[in-house]
Amino acid sequence: MLMLEKGGDTRAGLVNRLLQIRERFIGTVLIGNNIVNIGVSAFTTSVLVGIFGDGGALYATIIMSILVIIFAEVLPKTLAISSPDTVSLFLSRPMNWVVGILGPLAIAIERLVRLMLRPFGIHIGTNVPILSASEEIRGQLNLLHREGGVAKVERDMLGGLLDLEDLTVSEVMVHRTKMRTINADLSSEEIVREVLSSPYTRMPLWRESQENIVGVLHAKDLLRALDAVGGDAGKLRVEAIALESWFVPDTTSLRDQLKAFLAKKTHFALVVDEYGEVMGLVTLEDILEEIVGDIKDEHDLSVQGVRPQPNGAVNVDGSVPIRDLNRVMDWNLPDAEATTVAGLVIHEAQAIPNTGQIFTFHGFRFQVLRKSRNRITALRITPLAHARKADEAPAARTRPEPD
Known part of the structure; x- marks a missing residue:
């Protein structure tokens, strides 16, 4: 409806206006529905009682029950459920007129109901949604997936995008026991061999203990520096080539970390706990995998576990x-x-x-x-x-x- 309204459809604008005043709209529908059902039933009963006597009340009950159930409840609601957009657009103008006429009565009834519930400690907010926007979207995705309108891959991707706010970097990071690091005290030749044999392009450097990260060595920077000294690894000063370490708290949400990666224009960060101890590392790929699923390239291991x-x-x-x-x-x-x-x-x-x-x-x-x-x-x-x-x-x- 929002897209139709942006495209210039005035009926869609009326539908969106009704949705903005949802309580008044539903109240008006209930009032009109009950007035019509009760009024028609009372009129039919009086007519049939005048014709058939006391037995007319029984006839009126049977006839009106059939008419109301079929033509006032099941048939119109089934039609609306089968074509919600078409029916909403078709009825937008008549419903706006009805809401305009019965709206004040609906507002009065709403206030009366709120006053009646207040002694019981029930306070109803105006247009307060029960579910958050992300929960509503997630529920809609699951519903469409069950009905066959959204494939599993698409549901998982959109669901992963919604999960970025709830997940922290500690839940997707590479744990320190699986980190591949390099001892900065090794010779330049040994460090070059370590980097060339690694499937990763960024390697943390440590000194004295693996908890003491002194920098991050990028394979491309190392190869450029190696080319600059004519291929003689002994002339390299590895720590001068290494990038400064970037530490992030383990409680950082994936959404915030993704924004930080984009702002800092880097793809790699070390994760620390509240005591400053290194817990692991997180990369941009780790966050993207939460959205699109596992990303494999020619250097990744085939075993997924x-x-x-x-x-x-x-x-x-x-x-x-x-x-x-x-x-x-x-x-x-x-x-x-x-x-x-x-x-x-x-x-x-x-x-x-x-x-x-x-x-x-x-x-x-x-x-x-x-x-x-x-x-x-x-x-x-x-x-x-x-x-x-x-x-x-x-x-x-x-x-x-x-x-």
Whole structure:
């Protein structure tokens, strides 16, 4: 309707005006609907009572019930639901006239209802939406997806865009245990070999301890400097080439971090906690993947950590983010209390489980396949529906045949 109004359709402008005064509009419709239904029913009853006597009231009830249910409730509402835009435009002018006539009465009734509810502690705000705009859009996307109007990929992309405000960099960052870094105390030749053997273009430099990041070395800057000294790596001063480290708090929302990346014109930042300790790193690609899904290039590893099995189960690496698993499998595992699948199991179990232990929660069966020290490295996740079928199959095979 907004697009039609911008295109010059005056009827769409009338529809949008009615939506802006939604309470008055709905109140007017209810008043008009009840006046007509009650008035026509009373008139029909009086006519039929005059013709058939006391039995006319029964006839009037049957006739008016059929007429009202079919022609005043089901038929017009079904027509409106099937073609909402067409019906809205067609009825925009008549409804504006009716709202103009009955509007004052609707306002008076609204105020009376508010006064009646006030003693019970119920305060109704004027035109206060129950859902936020993002929640309304998300609900509409899910509805259109179920009805087939929006593909899963499009729903996930638009949903990921809406999630940027709720997610923090700590939920999408590369954890420090997986960061590929370089010791700045190595010789220039060794640093060049490290950079050339790395699949990444930006490498954090550290000195004394991996927590002490002293800069970020970009492969292109290193190659330019190497070319400038005629290919002699021994003449390089690596720290002079390295870029200054950029640290961001782990509580920064992805929306704010995306804006910061665009403003700073860089794609790489180190994530620190409240004590200033390095927790990991976040890149522009990590944020974009929350919108468009996993981005793979010729240097990325092919293993994604999610391996569906023929029996309906899925073998998953413990470090796989819950959001990625939900997106790939179209599941709905909660990610409010944990970021990774292993973290979810530990949170629900309230302990670090051992290999072979099985847990059931959120409609899935989780079996710990491998564990390294205190880390869960691999799990098998099976939807309960598939798990029950797998449990029932052996029982059916071992059941004795009747004589």
